[in-house]
Amino acid sequence: MALTEARRDSGPRSQAKGPRSIAILGSTGSVGCNTIDVVERYPNDYRVDALTAHSNVDRLIEQALRLKPRFAAIGIETLYGKLKDGLAGSGIVAAAGRAAVIEAASRPSDWVMSAIVGAAGLEPTLAAVRRGAMVGLANKETLVCAGSLVMKAVADHGATLVPVDSEHSAIFQVFDFDQKDQIEKIILTASGGPFRTKTAEQMLAMTPEQAVAHPNWSMGAKISVDSATMMNKGLELIEAYHLFGLPEERIEILVHPQSVIHSMVSYLDGSVLAQLGTPDMRTPIAYALAYPARMATPGKRLDLGMIGQLTFEAPDPVRFPALRITRAALKAGGGAPTILNAANEVAVQSFLSRAIGFLDIARVVEETVGVLNDTAIGTLDDILALDAQARRTAGDLVRKVMAAQ
Numbered sequence: 062m063a064l065t066e067a068r069r070d071s072g073p074r075s076q077a078k079g080p081r082s083i084a085i086l087g088s089t090g091s092v093g094c095n096t097i098d099v100v101e102r103y104p105n106d107y108r109v110d111a112l113t114a115h116s117n118v119d120r121l122i123e124q125a126l127r128l129k130p131r132f133a134a135i136g137i138e139t140l141y142g143k144l145k146d147g148l149a150g151s152g153i154v155a156a157a158g159r160a161a162v163i164e165a166a167s168r169p170s171d172w173v174m175s176a177i178v179g180a181a182g183l184e185p186t187l188a189a190v191r192r193g194a195m196v197g198l199a200n201k202e203t204l205v206c207a208g209s210l211v212m213k214a215v216a217d218h219g220a221t222l223v224p225v226d227s228e229h230s231a232i233f234q235v236f237d238f239d240q241k242d243q244i245e246k247i248i249l250t251a252s253g254g255p256f257r258t259k260t261a262e263q264m265l266a267m268t269p270e271q272a273v274a275h276p277n278w279s280m281g282a283k284i285s286v287d288s289a290t291m292m293n294k295g296l297e298l299i300e301a302y303h304l305f306g307l308p309e310e311r312i313e314i315l316v317h318p319q320s321v322i323h324s325m326v327s328y329l330d331g332s333v334l335a336q337l338g339t340p341d342m343r344t345p346i347a348y349a350l351a352y353p354a355r356m357a358t359p360g361k362r363l364d365l366g367m368i369g370q371l372t373f374e375a376p377d378p379v380r381f382p383a384l385r386i387t388r389a390a391l392k393a394g395g396g397a398p399t400i401l402n403a404a405n406e407v408a409v410q411s412f413l414s415r416a417i418g419f420l421d422i423a424r425v426v427e428e429t430v431g432v433l434n435d436t437a438i439g440t441l442d443d444i445l446a447l448d449a450q451a452r453r454t455a456g457d458l459v460r461k462v463m464a465a466q
């Protein structure tokens with residue numbers, strides 16, 4: 062069932078069918094842990110079938126012993142022994158390596174949380190889509206890297222993609238797929254990140270610690286840096302383009318520092334529909350987990366009287382060039398977004414390891430897209446090859462920046 066059809070055809074989830082079996086890809090990360098937090102509150106409604114992590118084997122073992130999935134996979138192969146020992150006697154199958162993470166997604170669970178960070182999530186997410194699963198999609202890089210391929214697979218295999226990214230969850234909740242021609246535009250809201258009010262000169266000296274200290278959301282390191290550069294909003298622009306099928310010029314970005322309005326949809330009669338809430342990822346996670354029903358979450362309720370004021374401002378294209386770079390990549394099409402995503406992953410890692418400065422991130426990304434532009438992509442192999450090539454080029458550019466320092 063395609064994303065749009067799912068909205069039309071599904072009634073409330075039938076409890077008579079028993080618990081929904083789920084796989085959590087990236088269970089040790091920020092979204093993964095929030096997903097577990099929600100699921101553990103409803104032991105009768107959800108049964109965890111599989112968990113995966115990349116390197117945090119201790120947390121994976123602890124989660125697995127608590128949730129008792131049938132299968133647990135660690136991405137780094139050399140950690141297999143540790144995982145197997147940690148799960149000895151539990152009856153949980155331990156596995157390791159990239160293929161094991163893909164296997165976790167390929168097992169016949171009803172629902173898959175795609176919460177791996179980066180393009181590393183593409184193949185596992187695609188495996189879940191290709192068996193027609195319902196997928197909660199947090200891993201936006203999957204759509205940036207391979208949006209057309211993934212959306213085609215969703216349609217071809219009757220999968221259901223429910224966005225977990227808070228902005229896209231908001232849009233999904235107020236986007237009338239039956240009357241798409243009545244929609245004028247999408248307004249993606251952005252917090253502006255931790256450096257919203259910093260001057261370009263101040264931004265030059267920002268450290269990884271400062272960049273990951275997001276004012277409203279507690280998230281993994283990569284997405285936190287992406288929020289500081291506002292590359293995150295650029296990636297979300299591309300994500301929205303694929304999920305909702307509106308042209309790039311009808312997706313607007315608006316800075317809203319309080320992160321209360323999670324995004325809006327504007328209709329041709331002048332109505333603007335929005336979804337609001339406190340900044341707590343458990344709300345969009347719960348929406349996707351229970352979809353098409355709803356479920357209660359803990360967490361603070363929105364109190365607009367206490368908040369008092371909601372403010373808005375246009376994003377600054379000079380201090381946040383990532384917005385221009387991502388729009389240009391989306392317009393260029395072909396492999397440009399794939400290159401952009403891979404270069405950004407390399408640049409963010411290089412910044413986090415203090416190899417390059419904060420403002421170098423957008424430079425490395427823009428230069429990589431410039432060097433490798435005009436590449437057409439079709440198959441998954443094309444995309445993976447281009448992703449690898451872009452990582453090499455971005456790595457060379459990082460070394461150049463380092464040599465010039």
Ligand code: NAD
Nearest residue numbers: 087088089090091092114115177178181199200201280281
């Ligand atoms: P995180 O860094 O906290 O967690 C990432 C997870 O992915 C971990 O479980 C890690 O083990 C796993 N992982 C990392 N590299 C891997 C690899 N090569 N192979 C297999 N697994 C790997 O990240 P996060 O903040 O939870 O974000 C996850 C995804 O959700 C990202 O795409 C992010 O953009 C998106 N997202 C996150 C939030 C948030 O609040 N954190 C909000 C919206 C969207």
Ligand code: MG
Nearest residue numbers: 226227228297
């Ligand atoms: Mg978001």
